[in-house]
Amino acid sequence: MPKTPLSTDPALARFADIRAWVFDLDDTLYPHHTGLFEQVSERILLYVERHLSQTREQALAVRADFCRRHGTTLRGLIVEHGIDPAPFLDFVHDIDHSKLAPDPALVATIGRLPGRRFVLTNGSQDHAERILARLGFHDPFDDIFDIIRADFVPKPHPDTYARFLGQNGIDPASAAMFEDLPRNLEVPKSLGMATVLVVPRGTAEAPVEAWETRANTAHIDHQTDDLPVFLARIAPSA
Incomplete structure (x- = not known):
């Protein structure tokens, strides 16, 4: 396997052992500012x-x-x-996708990640497939685990993560979770997964709903406002 930039960046050393890359969909795989x-x-x-x-x-x-x-x-x-x-x-999910442009940098970096790639979403598979197609993905993900597969029990319920990990045979110790909602990273971190919070471009914090309180950030290993750039630091060079 080709060496990755991790060997020169100790802060990212944890990702050297990751073989299951798990991505939330909305406001994670596409930028928040698209609306x-x-x-x-x-x-x-x-x-x-x-x-x-x-x-x-x-x-x-x-x-x-x-x-x-x-x-x-x-x-x-x-x-x-x-x-x-x-x-x-x-x-x-009957929405206008016209503001969502192809993201070749994201497609390329996710395609170079070593191991398997997954989408874990509280939305539907149909919604996910439409988003991924607009971004320019062509079947790069091993599984799209949606709210239907979760029996309509959403993240952050522990049963949803357990069902997802079990059905895909994923060892949490060799998995990373990328999310835009801090609360959805608490269970993955407790299971031993590496965690990355994706925040809107040019911001330092994830938006918080009126009903939420800001969560403790101890369960967040890394934070980025530019997912393609972050992944480029991890993915093997082309």
Whole structure:
């Protein structure tokens, strides 16, 4: 195997042993400033307004409550209102992708990572496939583990990580997780995975929802506002 830049960067030495590269999708594999997930978030609110006959203010409160107690709005709607998740997923992922441009640097660096590559998302596989196609990926990932495969139990629930790792035969000690939400890195870190927080370009911190409190950062090994550049420090030279 070709040597990587890790041999000259002690801060990244942990990645020399990584053979399973796990990426969140939204606001991680594509930049936050594209606004794609803002569209998804808006459609989630619209769904809550319509399905529960709520005002915008009520829908905001419901979403915050469901995210706090259930992890996602979808999980709360399933548990407390018995909704069919399929129409929900279709509705909230019906967004405009035109602001998402191909990212050849990201495609190239992920393609050079040694070992296997995965997407672990609280969205749907269809949503992930559309995003990956827009970015310019052509089947580089060994698995897309979506919310359906997780039986609609979202990250950061420990069962979701356990199911994902078990189905793919991944040793957490040789895996790295890339995420834009600090809370979703706590379980991976506890399992022995290397963790990388992806923040919006030009910022020092991840956005925090109104219902959240800023998490302790002890479970975050590295942070980057430019995923392709960070990965280029890890991936073997072309």
